[in-house]
Amino acid sequence: MRMTITDIAKLANVSKSAVSIVLNNKTGVSDKTRSKILSVIKKYNYNPNYIAKSLAAKETKSIGLIIEEIDNPFFAKVIRGVYKACSKLGYSVLLGSAELSSEMEAEIIRTLVSKRVDGLIIFPLQSEAADFTYLSNLLSENYPLVILGMVTNYAMNVVDIDNVKAAYDAVSYLIQQGHTKIAHLFWEVHSSHSMERLEGYKQALIDNNLPINKNYIIPVSSDTAGGYKAVKELFSKSIKHPSAVFCYNDLVAMGGINALLEMGIKVPESVSVMGFDNIDFSEYIKVPLTTVHVPAYEIGKSAAKLLIKQIGNSPAQLNEKVILEHKIIERESVLINRT
Amino acid sequence: MRMTITDIAKLANVSKSAVSIVLNNKTGVSDKTRSKILSVIKKYNYNPNYIAKSLAAKETKSIGLIIEEIDNPFFAKVIRGVYKACSKLGYSVLLGSAELSSEMEAEIIRTLVSKRVDGLIIFPLQSEAADFTYLSNLLSENYPLVILGMVTNYAMNVVDIDNVKAAYDAVSYLIQQGHTKIAHLFWEVHSSHSMERLEGYKQALIDNNLPINKNYIIPVSSDTAGGYKAVKELFSKSIKHPSAVFCYNDLVAMGGINALLEMGIKVPESVSVMGFDNIDFSEYIKVPLTTVHVPAYEIGKSAAKLLIKQIGNSPAQLNEKVILEHKIIERESVLINRT
């Protein structure tokens, strides 16, 4: 059987509390006792039961991280950032992947809360049905929470970029390069990122007195297949083709470029495509991607730091917004206006 | 304050044990009692404390997953597979990323064991110093364990492909295409994958009566930067240049191709390059990658299933090997021999 604190106490001829004090690096025992206990611990390679400690101390030093798809490079970076900050600050991370289902998301939250994570970082999905009721429960309990996206109507801690602005900047950039017919492949899932990027797209068009063409606003899944399919359809329709397409993310853009190339349409000579996220691979693809850089790793780190700060922060519920900077990365998928 | 099982018991006028039975879907209460308890639980939206349950029941329904780099697409896929299988079987996953440090790895194992995960899936790093002593501890405790790689001298559960064979096949393929001067960019970290792929490379050369040229065996970091750097150096040396390079993984291959292209060397016309892993992006890059497919997602899933099976499996310690199939994926980075 595994050793317990009681065993150690007996072996060292001290009380459990003395061992507990030593284990937690607190003051209250003499140096002699401490070193005696320490040596027993080392000798038997004693590894404290954190479950028992968690129950007694009412904290688990674990947080939950809920994202959509683990193997999406954007989320992978976020996860890494969260993990990095957490491990530095002594927290473990329990992973949750909702895979685009908000019921799943609610379910995951339930089990993680049940497992008493000290706080939660959530990339929120907004379905018409579910909305944020499950989040508002947590909020009303004062559960430490950081959201990776904007949420209206609730005061929450958020860490994100300004997606509206970023999309606005991206589309404005396209307009500056002389484009007037710009399509947008937006993420079909009703999420804050999806909606905000769409909004930024529209706003840029409006501010530049360009018409909003419904045929140019196309819902896609957020992966290469989504971009591929949408572009194939769009460019085989007998409508006036756009000269540029602004994509929800780099994956969509990659799929789109492949479709274009396959149809014999040159990128960027015939049509420009703009991505979003600046994932690691965006510079290695056939046409290195012009995109907007989203500091995913930093988002993860900031979120974790903010969360842990809030966990420490007495019962106070923060309402802090951390908005990180985005940046247009010029590569080769958008034709530069040389006029 | 949060509700406890005692609260629910009082509210429903029953004993704690009755509530416990209902909570765990066991038999031993009448339907009437059960539904009464259920309604109270629902009414108050009671969420059991899994920490307390874990302490009493001596299982956490969590497993630990320790890999090297979260945002490496190969590991991301493995993580996804593990997560998928675990969530289906009612387990949570605690993430650990060792970031190439075997001290880190040992440390992570320690905390995860302390948090009493029911089992561990580990992609093992082998440093000369640390070796597997920390694993053998777990083994001697009969700790449920699955290793994502081969380990000699210890009987362990492993899930992996046959890396020696896969590398052998890859290099043989290159030889079939007429290559005789084949370089290998191998992962500088002393891991089973690294060593086995190197071995397969050598064996293929030997079996085909080709010399092993030390100048052609180059240690690299396992990312694009590593491949880029190594190729730049190799092809600026005044030695006979290889006509093909077999890379530790796709990332290395991508970096290598970029270096080649930058130097004005055509891929595959002048030099062929072969990857390993078949990550999602390998088909989207400038020269779509010929590579060996590693079923990362399935590896993750199998590992999780095997682990959970072992967790259930009384005190028995298995020594099961699950070797998944690899497969050469022909794309465009290796020139096909048309003779």
Add this chain to the structure above:
DNA sequence: TTGAAAGCGCTAACAA
């Protein structure tokens, strides 16, 4: 079918 009680391995008052 029910309930009482002991115990899981810790922490944290409180006394000594």
Add this chain to the structure above:
DNA sequence: TTGTTAGCGCTTTCAA
């Protein structure tokens, strides 16, 4: 500075 004791919120015998 030490040790004793009462929980933390569950599960699980064991009687009733």
